[in-house]
Amino acid sequence: MSEVRTRFAPSPTGALHVGGAHTALFAWLFARHEGGKFILRIEDTDEVRSTTESLQAIYDGLNWIGIDWDEGPDVGGPYGPYIQSERLETYQGYIDQLIENGHAYRCYCTPEELEERREIMRRRGLPPRYDGHCRDLSDEQQAGYEAEGREWCVRLRTPETGTTVIDDIVRGEVSFDNALMGDFVIQKTSGYPTYHMAVVVDDCLMKISHVIRAEEHLPNTPGHVQLMDALGFERPLYAHLPLIMGTDHTKLSKRHGAVNLMDYADKGFLPEAMRNFLVLLGWSPGAEEEILDLDQTIERFTLEAVSKSPGVFDIEKATWLNGEYLKRIDAAILVEELLPMLAERGLVEAEPSAERHAWLVQVVDLMKERTRLLSDFVDWGSYYFTDEFPYDNRARKKWLGREDVPDRLDALAVKVEALASWDVDSIEQAVRDLAGELEVGAAKVIHPCRAAVTGQTIGPSLFHLLELLPQETVAARLRKAAELGRAGELAPLPDEEGDK
Numbered sequence: 288m289s290e291v292r293t294r295f296a297p298s299p300t301g302a303l304h305v306g307g308a309h310t311a312l313f314a315w316l317f318a319r320h321e322g323g324k325f326i327l328r329i330e331d332t333d334e335v336r337s338t339t340e341s342l343q344a345i346y347d348g349l350n351w352i353g354i355d356w357d358e359g360p361d362v363g364g365p366y367g368p369y370i371q372s373e374r375l376e377t378y379q380g381y382i383d384q385l386i387e388n389g390h391a392y393r394c395y396c397t398p399e400e401l402e403e404r405r406e407i408m409r410r411r412g413l414p415p416r417y418d419g420h421c422r423d424l425s426d427e428q429q430a431g432y433e434a435e436g437r438e439w440c441v442r443l444r445t446p447e448t449g450t451t452v453i454d455d456i457v458r459g460e461v462s463f464d465n466a467l468m469g470d471f472v473i474q475k476t477s478g479y480p481t482y483h484m485a486v487v488v489d490d491c492l493m494k495i496s497h498v499i500r501a502e503e504h505l506p507n508t509p510g511h512v513q514l515m516d517a518l519g520f521e522r523p524l525y526a527h528l529p530l531i532m533g534t535d536h537t538k539l540s541k542r543h544g545a546v547n548l549m550d551y552a553d554k555g556f557l558p559e560a561m562r563n564f565l566v567l568l569g570w571s572p573g574a575e576e577e578i579l580d581l582d583q584t585i586e587r588f589t590l591e592a593v594s595k596s597p598g599v600f601d602i603e604k605a606t607w608l609n610g611e612y613l614k615r616i617d618a619a620i621l622v623e624e625l626l627p628m629l630a631e632r633g634l635v636e637a638e639p640s641a642e643r644h645a646w647l648v649q650v651v652d653l654m655k656e657r658t659r660l661l662s663d664f665v666d667w668g669s670y671y672f673t674d675e676f677p678y679d680n681r682a683r684k685k686w687l688g689r690e691d692v693p694d695r696l697d698a699l700a701v702k703v704e705a706l707a708s709w710d711v712d713s714i715e716q717a718v719r720d721l722a723g724e725l726e727v728g729a730a731k732v733i734h735p736c737r738a739a740v741t742g743q744t745i746g747p748s749l750f751h752l753l754e755l756l757p758q759e760t761v762a763a764r765l766r767k768a769a770e771l772g773r774a775g776e777l778a779p780l781p782d783e784e785g786d787k
């Protein structure tokens with residue numbers, strides 16, 4: 288096979304959606320697996336909806352998830368420009384050629400006339416398509432319409448009988464009835480090419496070997512290959528990727544939650560985890576394991592292993608995967624990811640000292656076993672950074688609201704203050720000593736202590752956690768919870784407020 292060249296061809300009409308990122312990822316992985324080239328092409332032939340902010344959002348989304356491109360608007364390449372609005376002359380040349388050799392013609396029908404005739408077809412139970420009104424106009428008829436000042440578009444003359452067969456790598460052979468195609472528009476009345484015209488010319492001129500795109504484009508494909516045939520271009524291979532659905536098995540949409548890729552960055556997902564999650568939507572590595580680093584994914588990725596059935600965008604699974612990545616990632620690297628988030632909440636200085644940085648690494652290392660999202664560090668771990676943390680309802684119900692707990696907390700505070708060295712072993716000894724003196728199990732001291740120092744009932748190993756807080760902070764928090772408890776301020780909250 289000649290060189291593998293794939294492309295991602297987004298229309299810059301909004302943020303990069305997870306569906307777009309999924310398509311880009313599959314096309315990119317295939318190019319990387321084959322040692323080929325991946326091209327980014329911007330399809331801005333929708334003059335009304337295309338925006339430059341959206342172009343930036345596409346770059347940002349692709350960069351975040353780690354997709355790079357060998358050719359594209361910003362990096363250039365041998366087949367540029369890579370923005371369709373900069374290629375209008377090229378399309379015009381091919382449109383003229385199609386008209387000249389009779390493959391295309393000017394259509395003067397107005398939108399109202401078209402709608403009227405479509406309506407008649409609908410009423411007769413026929414599929415509403417262009418009825419070929421302007422297919423064979425004489426020179427006089429054309430001149431007449433032009434003299435009337437009518438606007439025109441250009442349509443491709445498509446076969447009225449037979450079938451067009453697409454041999455799709457994912458879906459196998461798919462046949463389309465040519466009678467249903469209708470002569471579609473290749474140049475709008477504005478003079479702009481349609482998506483169909485531009486995508487075909489560009490895929491061919493940019494020597495795309497494999498058009499890898501979402502399944503929703505499959506119905507466009509017979510028209511595209513007809514257009515290629517009319518232009519005398521060689522057809523690329525096609526692979527239409529399965530749809531992405533929500534857990535209710537309807538097409539993924541805003542109803543299911545965030546659909547913009549970068550919203551997942553804001554929610555605390557790691558790009559590696561999101562990439563791993565997306566690649567498993569409609570592709571399987573063929574083995575049990577689901578956590579695949581990038582090199583493994585590239586090595587194993589083939590289009591033959593892409594499934595026909597839709598992938599389910601299950602946010603629970605994505606969150607689980609993210610947690611698995613958090614466990615594996617080095618704490619020092621995580622700190623870099625977390626610093627902006629912590630600084631934004633005023634929990635840590637934006638540029639911490641070396642000592643504080645080293646402490647942060649220890650905190651993150653201790654917490655990362657249990658967190659599933661980056662934001663969990665901030666939401667769950669605020670007690671590392673501030674004394675102003677909430678006491679949750681479980682902590683209140685199980686421990687802090689109980690009558691016998693304040694004395695136990697005060698007694699522990701005395702032990703804590705008396706410790707000559709502040710390390711895991713000494714802290715553990717102090718807790719066990721107190722339990723011994725009180726003749727209760729160690730758990731009866733450990734749990735109230737956690738509740739008092741963190742406001743929560745679950746978290747990392749208590750002794751390790753305490754070691755990372757200053758000795759006097761721990762003692763002060765124990766005394767404070769004792770005091771609040773005695774004052775009745777740590778009684779359970781009404782369920783709706785506290786049980787979130």
Ligand code: GLU
Pocket residue numbers: 296297298330486499500501504
């Ligand atoms: N520009 C099209 C879109 O954003 C993609 C076209 C294609 O991949 O062929 O849906």
